[in-house]
Amino acid sequence: MDKFQTLTGIAAPLPLINVDTDMIIPKQFLKTIERSGLGKNLFDEMRYLDDGSENPDFVLNKPAWRDAQIIVAGDNFGCGSSREHAPWALLDFGIRAVIAPSYADIFYNNCFKNGILPIVLPQDQVDALMKDAENGANARITVDLEAQTVTAPDGTVYAFAIDAFKKHCLLNGLDDIGLTMEKAAAIDSFETGMEQARPWV
Structure with a gap:
């Protein structure tokens, strides 16, 4: 998993509440167990028309936001079924x-396990950043995980809270496997000791 430390990028405004995981990645794309390749189907039903062509009115299809690395969204983002494909699709995009x-x-928890930082801010601060995001590439937002801040294009700084363990994992690029591998030496030592103490097992 890639480390997350500081990110300065384009933010796409998505002023919708209750964006569920089926909106993020519809159920017909859940057959794969690969984490790559899902980005093209991110927000599929909003992003494409019935004939398969791009919906020119959807934010991520507009030139100013095609390279967005941040989404500013409404309340209760990621509700619905617990599909891990949702953060996979976001990350792949x-x-x-x-x-x-x-x-x-x-x-929320799946995001951390896949290298995405979900930031919680009060509604008024989200509203201000949403207005900034509407300016597209002309208004870049900076996220500093170590400092736990979001800096708006005009220099306004918003502080966010985050669980210390989740922060540690993101800063160091540690998913569940990475956390286990940090203990590899202790695991090897335990297994060697068990083999010597109980060779019949």
């Missing part, structure tokens, strides 16, 4: 951070 007033718990 290039999204590394989401800013919203609240998230569904399972989606």
Whole structure:
């Protein structure tokens, strides 16, 4: 998993509440167990028309936001079913951070396990950043995980809270496997000791 430390990027405004995981990645794309390749189907039903062509009105299809790395969203982002494909699709598209007033718990935790930083800010601060995001590439937002701040294009700084363990994992690029591998030496030592103490096992 890639480390997350500081990110300065374009933020896409998505002023919708209750964006569920089926909106993020519809169920027909859940057959794969690969983490790559899902970005093209991110927000599929909003992003494409019935004939398969791009919907020119959807934010991520507009030139100013095609390279967005941050999404500024409404309340309860990531609600619905607990599909890990949702953060996979966001990450594969290039999204590394989401800013919203609240998230569904399972989606929130899945983000951290996949290298995405979900930031919780009060509604008025999200509203201000949403207005900034509407300016597209002309208004870049900076996220500093170590400092736990979001800096708006005009220099306004917003502080966010984050669990210390989740912060440690993101800063160091540690998913569940990475956390286990940190203990590899202790595990090897234990297994060697067990083999010597109980060779019949």
